[in-house]
Amino acid sequence: MVRMVRLKATEFLNLDAILEDVLVRLVLRPLWTHINKLFVDAYSANGSIQLLVTNMKYARAQSAVRLGLRVIKFSSTLLLHWTLPLGYPKSL
DSSP states (O other), rough: OHHHHHSSSTTTOOOHHHHHHIIIIIIHHHHHHHHHHHHHHHHHTHHHHHHHHHHHHHHEEEEETTTOOOOOOOOOHHHHHHSTTTSSSSSS
């Protein structure tokens, strides 16, 4: 309440951000290990983790084009111009 008194007429107290921070610090962080273990146990029991491992191995063995990704080639000078800050000389 003391904080709200100090606010100007054009300011507001961001209660959502404050409550989210409190929830994360007091509830979620202490429970994170337990919640994570529950997920791992459940996904191990139903085979989801093994399926994920299998799919990741399959994807790694494929080419980018086979996975539906397009290969785009850029010239090195074009990339150089994109990365230089404004006002920087373009010829090095």
